[in-house]
Amino acid sequence: MNDLLLRTLRGQDTERRPLWIMRQAGRYLPEYRALRERFSFEELCARPDLAAEVTLMPINRFPLDAAIVFADIMSPISALGINVEFAPGPVINKPLRSKAAVQALSIPTQDEIAPTVLETVRLVKKELSGRVPVLGFTGGPWTLAAYLVQGRGVRDFPALRALAIDKPRVLTELLERLTALSSSYLKGQVESGVDAVQIFETWSGVLSVSDWSLLVKPHLENLLENVGQLGVPCILFMQNATHLLAEMTTLSADGFSVDWRVDMAELRQSLGPQKILQGNLDPAILLAGPESTSRAARRLLQDIPPVGHIVNLGHGILPQTPMESVEALIGVVHSEVQECSRTSASAGEEV
Numbered sequence: 001m002n003d004l005l006l007r008t009l010r011g012q013d014t015e016r017r018p019l020w021i022m023r024q025a026g027r028y029l030p031e032y033r034a035l036r037e038r039f040s041f042e043e044l045c046a047r048p049d050l051a052a053e054v055t056l057m058p059i060n061r062f063p064l065d066a067a068i069v070f071a072d073i074m075s076p077i078s079a080l081g082i083n084v085e086f087a088p089g090p091v092i093n094k095p096l097r098s099k100a101a102v103q104a105l106s107i108p109t110q111d112e113i114a115p116t117v118l119e120t121v122r123l124v125k126k127e128l129s130g131r132v133p134v135l136g137f138t139g140g141p142w143t144l145a146a147y148l149v150q151g152r153g154v155r156d157f158p159a160l161r162a163l164a165i166d167k168p169r170v171l172t173e174l175l176e177r178l179t180a181l182s183s184s185y186l187k188g189q190v191e192s193g194v195d196a197v198q199i200f201e202t203w204s205g206v207l208s209v210s211d212w213s214l215l216v217k218p219h220l221e222n223l224l225e226n227v228g229q230l231g232v233p234c235i236l237f238m239q240n241a242t243h244l245l246a247e248m249t250t251l252s253a254d255g256f257s258v259d260w261r262v263d264m265a266e267l268r269q270s271l272g273p274q275k276i277l278q279g280n281l282d283p284a285i286l287l288a289g290p291e292s293t294s295r296a297a298r299r300l301l302q303d304i305p306p307v308g309h310i311v312n313l314g315h316g317i318l319p320q321t322p323m324e325s326v327e328a329l330i331g332v333v334h335s336e337v338q339e340c341s342r343t344s345a346s347a348g349e350e351v
């Protein structure tokens with residue numbers, strides 16, 4: 001198997017940096033858009049055969065180093081007895097804002113949580129037959145709560161922040177339930193065959209350092225502790241959270257995925273060589289075309305040494321991204337190894 005990603009997450013040397021792309025199984029792919037003409041997003045998620053097909057689309061087109069299972073962060077939420085619609089982001093018709101609403105949530109068993117996603121994982125594992133590792137994922141408790149409390153993705157999630165201030169105990173109970181949900185869901189994914197997992201805590205950045213440390217960090221710590229027992233490495237992603245980096249990187253994740261606002265050289269410098277970092281090209285750079293993408297990718301590779309670095313974007317790839325930009329990014333990452341081996345080959349000739 002191409003185990004560049006897994007070896008990097010274990011802190012081992014690799015012949016080159018691994019590369020995968022957040023939201024790689026999505027709307028920038030013409031073959032995905034073609035399938036979406038025939039099926040809604042919900043239909044794709046509900047059919048493991050189709051979800052597996054979408055998971056493999058980017059792997060069949062590009063030499064990426066991991067497949068991420070096609071699902072949504074809200075996929076496990078229906079197991080709480082909550083109906084989620086997509087327009088195009090997640091929409092909850094009756095947002096949760098009271099103690100009674102939180103206590104009315106179902107407490108599902110592991111088997112009841114997103115069984116179609118687990119079936120998708122099993123199909124993907126079989127079809128890949130070891131070509132690349134499969135990444136599972138879940139939403140972080142705060143990011144899942146963001147949609148449940150706010151009702152939909154809204155800039156800075158004011159209703160969520162209001163609940164955090166006004167009814168911190170209600171929020172805490174919700175975060176505890178979501179942590180339990182994500183823990184069981186990831187356990188199911190690992191039992192179905194995923195090789196590593198990522199926690200998308202996308203909206204953590206809307207809180208101050210002190211509120212995040214008090215209200216959210218303990219739940220993430222619990223989730224990471226539970227994942228730690230599963231025997232697969234875990235990457236933690238946070239977005240627009242530069243102010244939380246010092247706190248974030250004390251958590252027990254194996255890898256830390258940061259967005260494009262973060263200076264990677266500075267972060268590597270301040271954390272030392274041991275921590276595994278993932279990121280962080282600005283997804284918008286890919287819209288500017290292959291030359292701009294290559295330049296930015298080369299700069300990124302110069303900014304931090306290869307060991308302990310997983311190349312990725314700083315957030316999900318944008319729907320308008322040209323295929324040529326993805327190819328350019330891959331070309332830069334792959335050419336690094338050729339340069340390394342040329343250097344060692346010519347060094348060998350001199351001996």
Ligand code: CP3
Nearest residue numbers: 022023024025026041068070071072073088089200202316
């Ligand atoms: O890499 C992959 O594409 C794997 C599948 C994946 C989806 N959503 C499929 C999807 C993953 C990893 C996600 C995570 C996700 N979903 C996050 C965390 C990462 C991030 O981007 O911050 C969040 C916040 C969501 C919530 C969500 N779901 C939004 C905001 C949207 C709409 C707009 C968008 O970004 O695409 C969705 C719908 C969704 N999830 C689509 C896909 C492919 C689009 C559905 C479509 O119209 O075809």
